[in-house]
Amino acid sequence: MDPRLEGEFIAVVNAGSSSIKLSMFSLHDDRRLGPLRLELRAQVEGLGTATPHFEAAHADGTKAGSRDWPVGERLGHEGALEHLVEFIRHEFPGLSMLGIGHRVVHGGTAFQEPVVVTPEVLARLETLIPLAPLHQPHNLAPIRRAFAAAPGLPQVACFDTAFHRGQSDVADAFALPYALFEAGVRRYGFHGLSYEYIASRLPALSPRLADGRVVLLHLGNGASACALHRGRSIASSMGFTAVDGLPMGTRSGAVDPGVLIYLMDEQRMDARELETLLYKQSGLLGLSGVSSDMRQLLASDAPRARFAIDVFVHRVAREIGALAAEMGGLDGLVFTAGIGEHSAEIRRRVLSRCLWLGVSVQDAANRDGPPERRISTVDSRCEAWVIPTDEELMMARHTFRLLAAERKSP
Numbered sequence: 001m002d003p004r005l006e007g008e009f010i011a012v013v014n015a016g017s018s019s020i021k022l023s024m025f026s027l028h029d030d031r032r033l034g035p036l037r038l039e040l041r042a043q044v045e046g047l048g049t050a051t052p053h054f055e056a057a058h059a060d061g062t063k064a065g066s067r068d069w070p071v072g073e074r075l076g077h078e079g080a081l082e083h084l085v086e087f088i089r090h091e092f093p094g095l096s097m098l099g100i101g102h103r104v105v106h107g108g109t110a111f112q113e114p115v116v117v118t119p120e121v122l123a124r125l126e127t128l129i130p131l132a133p134l135h136q137p138h139n140l141a142p143i144r145r146a147f148a149a150a151p152g153l154p155q156v157a158c159f160d161t162a163f164h165r166g167q168s169d170v171a172d173a174f175a176l177p178y179a180l181f182e183a184g185v186r187r188y189g190f191h192g193l194s195y196e197y198i199a200s201r202l203p204a205l206s207p208r209l210a211d212g213r214v215v216l217l218h219l220g221n222g223a224s225a226c227a228l229h230r231g232r233s234i235a236s237s238m239g240f241t242a243v244d245g246l247p248m249g250t251r252s253g254a255v256d257p258g259v260l261i262y263l264m265d266e267q268r269m270d271a272r273e274l275e276t277l278l279y280k281q282s283g284l285l286g287l288s289g290v291s292s293d294m295r296q297l298l299a300s301d302a303p304r305a306r307f308a309i310d311v312f313v314h315r316v317a318r319e320i321g322a323l324a325a326e327m328g329g330l331d332g333l334v335f336t337a338g339i340g341e342h343s344a345e346i347r348r349r350v351l352s353r354c355l356w357l358g359v360s361v362q363d364a365a366n367r368d369g370p371p372e373r374r375i376s377t378v379d380s381r382c383e384a385w386v387i388p389t390d391e392e393l394m395m396a397r398h399t400f401r402l403l404a405a406e407r408k409s410p
């Protein structure tokens with residue numbers, strides 16, 4: 001065994017709609033670097049497609065493993081999880097664990113911060129599956145599996161919704177009958193672990209933004225925007241579910257609800273068919289007919305690929321304006337997640353629509369530079385930044401904080 005991998009660990013599981021990521025953090029008494037150190041990241045991507053792919057890397061980026069499955073052997077979430085668990089067992093024999101942190105997309109109104117999962121908590125989280133059908137079942141399956149395999153091992157659920165729970169009722173409400181608001185039909189907002197991580201980086205990177213009005217843009221396979229005022233979320237583009245707001249890889253983003261009634265009446269679509277349409281057949285994939293993957297769209301000459309990108313950029317620019325209006329102005333913009341971190345072209349196009357907000361882009365910095373960087377000119381009234389997100393580190397921090405506190409007060 002690698003001597004670095006002795007001691008106690010926290011595992012963190014981020015089960016998405018088409019991938020499972022598992023990261024291992026070791027614990028240390030290091031005042032300067034903090035108690036958590038990333039040791040290994042492992043993931044299976046492309047679940048449900050013809051070409052699932054496993055890859056694992058040590059913290060320094062060196063490869064720890066990889067695997068492809070034969071074309072046509074459709075690997076599901078369960079098979080991927082088994083593979084990851086076996087890999088970790090092999091890499092970390094005799095492993096001692098403090099606990100496991102899980103990303104759980106929906107915490108409803110009841111869960112406003114991370115919690116240690118009990119069978120009762122798990123049962124309540126299961127009732128939220130209809131509110132996040134693409135994510136919640138996959139988030140809860142690894143919890144159930146770990147309960148069965150290691151009943152005494154503490155598990156912590158970290159919610160995508162929690163960071164937004166401080167938003168006002170006015171920001172949260174749909175203008176539906178008030179009884180529905182009371183029954184929990186309201187805006188929740190998602191990608192909260194990502195936004196919380198970015199907010200935690202701002203004091204070191206830009207004190208002005210840490211204390212100011214910022215729109216955070218999480219543009220990945222799922223995409224959303226968040227209005228951050230003095231480090232707190234005050235509004236977000238995602239609503240009751242993670243299908244609202246911006247167009248995404250395969251999700252529609254906001255549509256006129258009248259369209260759904262029309263489709264039910266005229267095309268006799270039922271709830272399941274609408275769910276498939278809105279979550280799996282829309283967004284970049286639905287508009288382009290080419291791919292849900294922004295890299296492929298940017299590389300394509302197909303007119304509809306270009307059209308899909310145009311719609312995406314248009315809606316992102318619109319959302320920035322809407323969230324700036326909620327905050328009464330804007331001091332900065334932050335791009336994060338797959339597209340936000342890696343696509344200079346999308347950032348350039350979005351920022352070219354933000355001149356009215358006082359953004360002046362530094363082209364060379366936008367094209368290239370260290371992963372965390374300012375991409376606006378020094379005299380830009382509104383700052384623009386790229387900050388890679390780290391949902392896993394945020395989850396490891398929450399898990400450590402909760403379990404260390406539990407250990408002190410048994």
Ligand SMILES: Nc1ncnc2c1ncn2[C@@H]1O[C@H](COP(=O)(O)OP(=O)(O)O)[C@@H](O)[C@H]1O
Nearest residue numbers: 016220221222292293294295337338339342343
């Ligand atoms: N260099 C790049 N240029 C454009 N898009 C990119 C680039 N790298 C990754 N992406 C896009 O990022 C998206 C995936 O984002 P990511 O945050 O990794 O998703 P997930 O929600 O699965 O974690 C895909 O649309 C992918 O095409």
Ligand SMILES: CC(=O)OP(=O)(O)O
Nearest residue numbers: 016190191221222242
């Ligand atoms: C909430 C959500 O959309 O998550 P993801 O981006 O992982 O799909």
Ligand SMILES: [Mg+2]
Nearest residue numbers: 016220221222
């Ligand atoms: Mg994501």
